[in-house]
Amino acid sequence: MSELKPIKEGKVREVYDNGDSIIMVATDRISAFDVILKNKIVNKGAILTQMSRFWFDYTKDILPNHMISVDVKDMPEFFQKEEYKGNAMMCKKLTMLPIECIVRGYITGTGWQSYQKDGTVCGISLPAGLKESDKLPEPNYTPTTKADLGDHDEHITFADTVAILEKEFPGRGEELATALRDNTLALYKKCADYALTCGIIIADTKFEFGLDDKGQLVLGDEMLTPDSSRFWPAKGYEPGKSQPSFDKQFVRDWLKANPDSDYFLPEDVIAKTIEKYEEAYQLLTKKPFVKG
Numbered sequence: 340m341s342e343l344k345p346i347k348e349g350k351v352r353e354v355y356d357n358g359d360s361i362i363m364v365a366t367d368r369i370s371a372f373d374v375i376l377k378n379k380i381v382n383k384g385a386i387l388t389q390m391s392r393f394w395f396d397y398t399k400d401i402l403p404n405h406m407i408s409v410d411v412k413d414m415p416e417f418f419q420k421e422e423y424k425g426n427a428m429m430c431k432k433l434t435m436l437p438i439e440c441i442v443r444g445y446i447t448g449t450g451w452q453s454y455q456k457d458g459t460v461c462g463i464s465l466p467a468g469l470k471e472s473d474k475l476p477e478p479n480y481t482p483t484t485k486a487d488l489g490d491h492d493e494h495i496t497f498a499d500t501v502a503i504l505e506k507e508f509p510g511r512g513e514e515l516a517t518a519l520r521d522n523t524l525a526l527y528k529k530c531a532d533y534a535l536t537c538g539i540i541i542a543d544t545k546f547e548f549g550l551d552d553k554g555q556l557v558l559g560d561e562m563l564t565p566d567s568s569r570f571w572p573a574k575g576y577e578p579g580k581s582q583p584s585f586d587k588q589f590v591r592d593w594l595k596a597n598p599d600s601d602y603f604l605p606e607d608v609i610a611k612t613i614e615k616y617e618e619a620y621q622l623l624t625k626k627p628f629v630k631g
């Protein structure tokens with residue numbers, strides 16, 4: 340059996356090349372305040388992969404997505420191991436578009452900071468009098484460039500998006516930029532409305548799209564996981580302050596209270612965090628999480 344090396348190793352995910360397909364593996368690593376913690380959150384990777392799988396199924400009528408299989412039996416022999424059960428997704432290999440398609444339904448984070456300065460978020464003027472974490476009148480599409488490692492993603496206008504895409508795909512800039520915006524908003528609206536009925540506010544998220552071998556637009560990457568989105572518990576939601584993170588609040592609170600911890604968490608914080616991932620999965624899919 341040949342040893343496979345990831346073609347890309349991110350903070351929490353690994354990507355393997357498999358010819359016409361790729362295998363995306365979500366590990367049990369967790370980051371907080373942009374640092375990888377020393378502990379593993381057991382089953383986090385599998386839960387996030389299964390969550391993406393749920394959303395890809397739920398939205399395939401809006402746009403095709405890259406998911407092929409989450410069953411390791413369909414994958415090369417290298418992945419037929421316990422450590423890849425449930426957390427590996429085989430996906431159609433796409434030519435990725437260099438745009439991070441961000442959509443915000445609520446005002447928080449850098450959007451809230453910018454609004455306090457001048458009443459705008461990424462160049463979009465918003466009504467006066469919004470409070471921190473308020474729901475926006477309409478979800479806002481605020482794309483950024485997809486910067487190389489180390490560089491910062493930059494906010495871009497719709498016209499910038501057209502220009503960037505036109506350069507890479509001559510004759511298709513306008514069409515693709517429009518499709519990115521419209522699909523991002525449609526996907527977010529359908530899923531955020533559904534999540535709310537399950538007790539979860541999806542405050543914002545990021546999608547990535549690519550083109551398949553026929554040049555058709557396809558949704559790629561992970562989808563609506565707490566790693567690519569802000570999940571807030573709907574219970575206790577109250578604008579006028581920052582909201583707790585559905586999954587990482589225990590971790591963040593503990594790290595803030597223990598600045599000398601060297602990013603090693605005690606067992607009870609790990610256990611409570613694992614429970615939060617399982618709870619999010621169960622609320623959204625209406626099924627308990629079972630590995631494998």
Ligand SMILES: Nc1ncnc2c1ncn2[C@@H]1O[C@H](COP(=O)(O)OP(=O)(O)O)[C@@H](O)[C@H]1O
Nearest residue numbers: 349350352354405430431432433435547559560
């Ligand atoms: N279907 C796909 N085909 C090819 N590349 C993909 C596909 N889906 C996602 N990707 C890319 O795989 C990578 C996933 O790596 P990730 O760990 O998220 O790191 P980063 O976001 O920092 O690049 C991203 O570069 C993403 O654009």
Ligand SMILES: [Mg+2]
Nearest residue numbers: 349352560561
């Ligand atoms: Mg990424």
